[in-house]
Amino acid sequence: MNSFGAVETGGTKIKCLIGTSPDDxxxxxxxxxxxxxxxxxxxxxxxxxxLDESNIDLKAIGIASFGPLDLNPASETYGFIxxxxxxxWQMTNVAGYLSDALAIPAYIDTDVNGAVLxxxxxxxxxxxxxxVYLTVGTGIGGGALINGLPLHGLIHPEMGHMRIQHDWINxxxxxxxxxxxDCLEGMASGTAIEKRWGRKGEDLPDxxxxxxxxxxxxxxxxxxxxxxxxxxxxxxxxxxxxxxxxYEMIRTQxxxxxxxxxxxxxxxVGIDEFISAPGLGSQSGxxxxxxxxxxxxxxx
Amino acid sequence: MNSFGAVETGGTKIKCLIGTSPDDxxxxxxxxxxxxxxxxxxxxxxxxxxLDESNIDLKAIGIASFGPLDLNPASETYGFIxxxxxxxWQMTNVAGYLSDALAIPAYIDTDVNGAVLxxxxxxxxxxxxxxVYLTVGTGIGGGALINGLPLHGLIHPEMGHMRIQHDWINxxxxxxxxxxxDCLEGMASGTAIEKRWGRKGEDLPDxxxxxxxxxxxxxxxxxxxxxxxxxxxxxxxxxxxxxxxxYEMIRTQxxxxxxxxxxxxxxxVGIDEFISAPGLGSQSGxxxxxxxxxxxxxxx
Numbered sequence: 001m002n003s004f005g006a007v008e009t010g011g012t013k014i015k016c017l018i019g020t021s022p023d024d025x026x027x028x029x030x031x032x033x034x035x036x037x038x039x040x041x042x043x044x045x046x047x048x049x050x051l052d053e054s055n056i057d058l059k060a061i062g063i064a065s066f067g068p069l070d071l072n073p074a075s076e077t078y079g080f081i082x083x084x085x086x087x088x089w090q091m092t093n094v095a096g097y098l099s100d101a102l103a104i105p106a107y108i109d110t111d112v113n114g115a116v117l118x119x120x121x122x123x124x125x126x127x128x129x130x131x132v133y134l135t136v137g138t139g140i141g142g143g144a145l146i147n148g149l150p151l152h153g154l155i156h157p158e159m160g161h162m163r164i165q166h167d168w169i170n171x172x173x174x175x176x177x178x179x180x181x182d183c184l185e186g187m188a189s190g191t192a193i194e195k196r197w198g199r200k201g202e203d204l205p206d207x208x209x210x211x212x213x214x215x216x217x218x219x220x221x222x223x224x225x226x227x228x229x230x231x232x233x234x235x236x237x238x239x240x241x242x243x244x245x246x247y248e249m250i251r252t253q254x255x256x257x258x259x260x261x262x263x264x265x266x267x268x269v270g271i272d273e274f275i276s277a278p279g280l281g282s283q284s285g286x287x288x289x290x291x292x293x294x295x296x297x298x299x300x
Numbered sequence: 301m302n303s304f305g306a307v308e309t310g311g312t313k314i315k316c317l318i319g320t321s322p323d324d325x326x327x328x329x330x331x332x333x334x335x336x337x338x339x340x341x342x343x344x345x346x347x348x349x350x351l352d353e354s355n356i357d358l359k360a361i362g363i364a365s366f367g368p369l370d371l372n373p374a375s376e377t378y379g380f381i382x383x384x385x386x387x388x389w390q391m392t393n394v395a396g397y398l399s400d401a402l403a404i405p406a407y408i409d410t411d412v413n414g415a416v417l418x419x420x421x422x423x424x425x426x427x428x429x430x431x432v433y434l435t436v437g438t439g440i441g442g443g444a445l446i447n448g449l450p451l452h453g454l455i456h457p458e459m460g461h462m463r464i465q466h467d468w469i470n471x472x473x474x475x476x477x478x479x480x481x482d483c484l485e486g487m488a489s490g491t492a493i494e495k496r497w498g499r500k501g502e503d504l505p506d507x508x509x510x511x512x513x514x515x516x517x518x519x520x521x522x523x524x525x526x527x528x529x530x531x532x533x534x535x536x537x538x539x540x541x542x543x544x545x546x547y548e549m550i551r552t553q554x555x556x557x558x559x560x561x562x563x564x565x566x567x568x569v570g571i572d573e574f575i576s577a578p579g580l581g582s583q584s585g586x587x588x589x590x591x592x593x594x595x596x597x598x599x600x
Contacts, residue, residue: 068563082563083563130452130453130454142528146446146447146451146453147446147447147449149447151446151529151530152430152530153430153446153529153530153531153532154430154526154530154531154532154562154564154566154567155530155562155563155564156530157527157528157529157530158527158530158561158562159527159528160527161527161561162523162524162527162528163464163465163520163523163524163557164463164464164465165463165464165465165466165482166465168468179559179560179561180557180559180561182465220463223462223463224462224463224524224528225528226454227457227458227459227460227461227462228442228457228459228462228524228525228528228529229451229453229457229528229529230451230452230453230454230455230456230457230458231453231454232453232454257463257480259479259480260479261458261461261479261480262454262455262458263368263382263383263455264454264455266454267454
């Protein structure tokens with residue numbers, strides 16, 4: 001039976017699985033992300049362990065990876081992790097290395113484009129062809145489908161670094177982004193919350209002023225995404241959204257900030273669905289890598 | 301011989317032409333935009349004047365219009381101008397009315413999606429499939445091509461209203477947007493310049509502090525577009541850009557604000573082309589309407 005491999009390479013851990021859908025997962029494993037040689041060797045071992053099993057016919061592998069990635073098929077470094085600040089991982093040929101070692105095709109996209117593909121296939125964005133996934137964790141990233149296809153363009157979106165209005169009156173914090181100071185990630189990531197308040201978000205009480213600021217910055221980010229991409233739905237995931245009260249507060253503030261300007265039923269009366277939590281929880285990325293393998297294999 | 305009609309409906313004037321390319325324009329005319337009945341009657345008269353000429357075989361008409369528009373083909377009000385603040389034009393069936401009156405197919409998109417199509421066909425965005433066009437005039441708008449197709453999604457982009465950082469130290473102006481105050485349009489449109497300084501942009505000297513602020517706000521807008529859409533080129537047009545010194549200043553500040561984060565040759569060494577003036581000048585919109593008619597006709 002045809003089966004597919006999926007790999008999500010994150011900053012701290014790497015997830016692997018073999019299967020065909022969330023309801024048909026044959027095997028899965030998680031390893032810590034260390035240096036590329038050690039980490040990718042574990043991934044290869046995981047897949048090799050199953051390759052000679054009679055009920056596994058691994059056709060392709062999908063990879064959803066932290067970036068930046070080279071996604072230009074005409075480039076010599078296609079499929080590489082390129083100029084990442086992550087030590088040791090600069091110019092790592094993840095897709096090529098796994099494909100060669102396992103002797104099957106490997107397809108790669110960003111972790112957030114993976115997440116949006118996973119949510120589109122099996123999650124909160126089913127059949128929604130213009131879809132955005134924002135993750136708010138240690139960093140902030142965003143992926144998008146346009147007409148059902150992952151958005152790449154020049155490189156790929158880096159939504160976490162957009163500029164938004166800084167609430168200087170309530171928030172003298174200068175921002176935590178080493179590149180841009182008070183860009184979105186510098187204001188609203190888990191890292192920013194911890195640097196601003198001296199405590200992790202999960203240790204802050206529900207009535208802490210941190211959350212009103214968090215909502216203000218994330219609502220602006222969604223407003224900008226809505227005005228620039230015009231998606232049909234926005235899914236927000238990531239560790240910071242573990243405080244699930246944020247969803248309702250963000251929905252309210254997005255409507256306030258748009259001030260009726262985008263006259264769409266989905267926003268005016270359907271905002272509860274328009275801004276959604278992930279349907280696949282923390283599995284959006286690795287299941288998106290699976291969807292990527294299946295989609296690209298079927299197009300061959 | 302096959303020919304095509306083009307209509308650009310702007311806030312103050314409406315342009316019409318018949319032809320097949322910028323080098324093959326058979327006839328063109330411009331009328332003031334008054335109420336819909338009077339304005340559209342003039343458009344119809346213009347086309348009817350030529351319909352019985354033996355060398356004209358009008359196959360379709362393209363319309364690039366101010367919005368918001370209903371671009372959902374499944375909607376009952378497809379092709380309508382919808383909730384515009386422009387008096388008399390709410391819920392005007394522009395595409396349907398022209399198509400019925402002239403008994404030929406009429407295709408419609410936003411003025412800025414028109415401009416991006418025109419620049420893609422014959423202008424500064426030739427063969428660049430992921431392309432953004434920003435117009436900075438009385439208002440600010442943006443259109444985009446993704447994989448060669450105009451971006452619609454939920455409705456269509458309304459880039460002029462994105463949030464950007466307000467330079468409160470040098471700019472106490474609260475913003476001119478009646479919906480959002482200090483959104484991009486409220487800070488950087490021609491209207492904002494005039495309200496802030498009491499004079500129109502064209503009457504301000506080159507060394508006036510207005511221009512440094514203008515560059516700061518427009519550079520942030522381009523940075524947000526780059527980080528959210530990842531276009532391969534951004535074209536900026538519109539009346540405010542008549543001060544052509546702005547291009548070089550914007551390019552410099554975009555690079556500063558991105559701070560090397562988007563590691564693409566096009567930005568790091570090719571910014572002079574990456575941020576371009578329109579190749580078609582003020583004709584991008586009406587020629588884009590022509591391109592829309594030709595593209596959609598050839599797909600039938």
